[in-house]
Amino acid sequence: MLSVRRLRRPDLLEASLTLADGECLAIRGASGSGKSLLLRAIADLDPNEGEVTLDGVHREDIPAPDWRRQVCYLPAEAGWWADDLGAHFNDWDRASAFFQRLGLEDARKDWPIARLSTGERQRFALSRALAINPRVLLLDEPTSGLDQAAITAVEGLIAERLQTGTGVIWVTHDPVQAERVADRWLYLENGRLRQALPLPGEAVPREPEAPLSSHSAEISGKAVQ
């Protein structure tokens, strides 16, 4: 469904990957390795080069707002442009269905954004993104501010979306979560994607001394399960 070939931001990033319908790809990497930059580039939020297609259609052939509605990026700390909650939802009723699932069933339109906790904001932002019904969700640490119950709720909700064919790229620093939610894993290091390091429970090999060349660091995107 989603294909990213040689996506480049000079000196920061060069990455290729593919994502199938209903597939969840986890991307791990140390902070500063460029995980958010990669997702932002796929959503075309920063200048970047490369061939990115959705169902065979080139990104450049679609108006950028349409592209971002279909390939929706959810940052770890989403932005809010109005004072009260209601103004951020085009279709409150539709989003309410997600509120129910995420433990936000009391939500009211006149709630001031400034009074929401980090975790509440994160779940409202997820609802806001789900409500526009994107084909691909680019999730950037979507559970970083949540307690265990909320994490379970979010993971359950995303799993359902995967069932309906939505593709998900899930950036997480947590290897256990990556294993739990994703079908396959990639590891981002200095802006280059590599096959995932072994998961917990397996021996972690030493990093190779010599940096991989950018060519060999490119991942064909084949499933590595």
Add this chain to the structure above:
Amino acid sequence: MNAIALSNWDLALAALLIVINGGLSLALSLRLERQLLISTIRMIVQLTLVGLVLTTLFSHVSPLWTSLAALAMIAFAGHEVTARQERRLTGGWSYGLGTGCMLFAAGVVTIFALSTQVSPDPWYHPRYAIPLLGMVLGNTMTGVSLGLHTLTSTLTRERAAVEARLMLGADRHEALLPVTRTAMKAAMMPIINSMAATGLVALPGMMTGQILAGADPAEAVKYQILVMFLIAGGTSIGATGVVLAGGRRLTDARHRLRLDRLQAGKAA
């Protein structure tokens, strides 16, 4: 009109007030005397030069020299606008946009007034063209400067909010709208306030000048109202232009926010 002419002695006497000020600053160690002295000298030199320039311009009534003087005024105003920006657009865009918008706004409004309401003969007579342009330009400059400054600083601060809308599929116009509104409000507030307060809080300088020069107060008031309309028109044209063009420059055709087109913060 029979204005009471001022002699140099009259001015010297009035300058005593500044001398007293400087003395106070010295006596109380306020450390204002240096700045006070410099700005007093600047004021005297600049105004005397302007007087000479205007006298020459008025005696020639040349369209060439009048338009050169007008362009010089606009170029200085562009410099002022750029100097007041905390975060400038890269590559001279701050100066270009600011100057371009002022040239258009002040030019259109001044020519409109000269060709209709004031209509001297010839229409470009510097006795009318230069003062009108000066009043319109001075206020348009404030509006353009405030509008551009508020646009860039609010966009920098509200980056996450603007990008949140872009991420959800808003186009750049929609995503920038709250910031555009804030910038326009900041640009228009001075003229809106001064129209609301004028006459009650302070007598406008131009009207006061006409009255001191012996004009009928009712006539002076009419002139002042005309000037207020011209100023409001110039300010809104200039501010709208610079805020919309600045917003376009800080986004791109792929509807991305391009804060990389701003220079890093520089103390204003």
